[in-house]
Amino acid sequence: xxxxxxxxxxxxxxxxxxxxxxxxxxxxxxxxxxxxxxxxxxxxxxxxxxxxxxxxxxxxxxxxxxxxxxxxxxxxxxxxxxxxxxxxxxxxxxxxxxxxxxxxxxxxxxxxxxxx
Amino acid sequence: xxxxxxxxxxxxxxxxxxxxxxxxxxxxxxxxxxxxxxxxxxxxxxxxxxxxxxxxxxxxxxxxxxxxxxxxxxxxxxxxxxxxxxxxxxxxxxxxxxxxxxxxxxxxxxxx
Numbered sequence: 035x036x037x038x039x040x041x042x043x044x045x046x047x048x049x050x051x052x053x054x055x056x057x058x059x060x061x062x063x064x065x066x067x068x069x070x071x072x073x074x075x076x077x078x079x080x081x082x083x084x085x086x087x088x089x090x091x092x093x094x095x096x097x098x099x100x101x102x103x104x105x106x107x108x109x110x111x112x113x114x115x116x117x118x119x120x121x122x123x124x125x126x127x128x129x130x131x132x133x134x135x136x137x138x139x140x141x142x143x144x145x146x147x148x149x150x
Numbered sequence: 151x152x153x154x155x156x157x158x159x160x161x162x163x164x165x166x167x168x169x170x171x172x173x174x175x176x177x178x179x180x181x182x183x184x185x186x187x188x189x190x191x192x193x194x195x196x197x198x199x200x201x202x203x204x205x206x207x208x209x210x211x212x213x214x215x216x217x218x219x220x221x222x223x224x225x226x227x228x229x230x231x232x233x234x235x236x237x238x239x240x241x242x243x244x245x246x247x248x249x250x251x252x253x254x255x256x257x258x259x260x261x262x
Contacts, residue, residue, distance in 0.1 A: 079188075079196065079256070081250065081251035084251075092249065095248065095250060128195055134201075135184055135202075136184075136186035137186075137188070137196070137198065137241070138198050138201070138207070139198075140197070141195065143195050
């Protein structure tokens, strides 16, 4: 079955860009929606963005000005960039597959800490 | 910025029934968008528990059931077991601001 794995730096300095990649294995990235979701320590889940077929994207309005999502079908990966990071962006970041409005497959998550 | 409201915590003895509520608004549940539920065991990623209001993915025990009516939804656990101790989140779509996925505030279930 499809598996997702997040990768990227675990520590980012304030004002810098947080960059993460999700590698999809066991299936093609094409034909599905893919999303990023985050969870600050001890808090709830927040949807960040999704992408479909490299051209269709949608972003959480609260983060839209700082976030970009992209796909690399040749590598079966999709990525997240969050600019001007602050301590409030410290969270576990999950990548997930979207199926008709629900998130049916999740990565294990990666903790990103924003600190100097 | 959770727009779906859940009780922060619930508890029950093994074998009991508990119900987790999820209250939304006219822009999400009330607009006809489906509700989905996730279970998050300590230290792990969320797992899809119920999709499309009342459907269980393969492998999810039938003691979990979901329902939706108007601007509210609920997840019932019938015959609570120790391994059900976890955080539970509802999720839907909201039509405001161009459309966004929204999650509930989360409910911590404790098995006594």
